[in-house]
Amino acid sequence: MFTYCPACASPSIRFERERVFRCADCGFVYYHNNAAAVAGIIDRGGALLLLERAKEPARGKLAFPGGFVDPGEGAVEALRRECLEEIGFDPGSCVQFFASFPNVYPYRGIVYRTCDLFFTGAAPDLKKEDLHPDPHECAGIHVITYSNLNEADLAFESARQALRLFCAGLR
Numbered sequence: 001m002f003t004y005c006p007a008c009a010s011p012s013i014r015f016e017r018e019r020v021f022r023c024a025d026c027g028f029v030y031y032h033n034n035a036a037a038v039a040g041i042i043d044r045g046g047a048l049l050l051l052e053r054a055k056e057p058a059r060g061k062l063a064f065p066g067g068f069v070d071p072g073e074g075a076v077e078a079l080r081r082e083c084l085e086e087i088g089f090d091p092g093s094c095v096q097f098f099a100s101f102p103n104v105y106p107y108r109g110i111v112y113r114t115c116d117l118f119f120t121g122a123a124p125d126l127k128k129e130d131l132h133p134d135p136h137e138c139a140g141i142h143v144i145t146y147s148n149l150n151e152a153d154l155a156f157e158s159a160r161q162a163l164r165l166f167c168a169g170l171r
């Protein structure tokens with residue numbers, strides 16, 4: 001990410017333990033910390049809501065609605081904001097924490113390590129026609145019945161793990 005130290009311009013900057021940039025010349029330190037991200041497993045009763053990603057990484061693959069937690073934001077707040085932005089739907093404050101898995105998110109040449117938090121929410125009356133997908137984020141909305149869910153269609157490993165756990169709980 002850095003070729004030269006942003007503080008003293010020395011080339012003696014190293015990236016250590018997948019998390020810290022350290023300059024051997026001036027002592028500059030930058031922690032490239034994990035980012036927090038959220039996703040909603042929105043259950044319409046027998047079917048889950050999935051978005052078709054409109055952008056890279058993994059354009060065209062499916063994802064649960066969600067995104068990165070902004071600075072100063074709580075996880076549920078971030079989930080509600082992201083769902084509103086992406087599909088015009090607020091899952092409400094009664095979403096339940098479900099599971100968390102690490103993920104790797106490559107974006108424009110930089111690899112972000114994330115801690116993905118998955119929440120479940122029931123939306124039995126949700127209709128696809130009531131949703132307003134943001135075309136920059138979402139190329140389509142799919143409501144997929146449990147029996148037709150295929151983890152290979154999902155964009156990210158963390159989501160595949162969450163889906164696996166969710167489906168295991170159905171049995």
Ligand SMILES: [Zn+2]
Pocket residue numbers: 005006007008009010023024025026027028
């Ligand atoms: Zn330096």
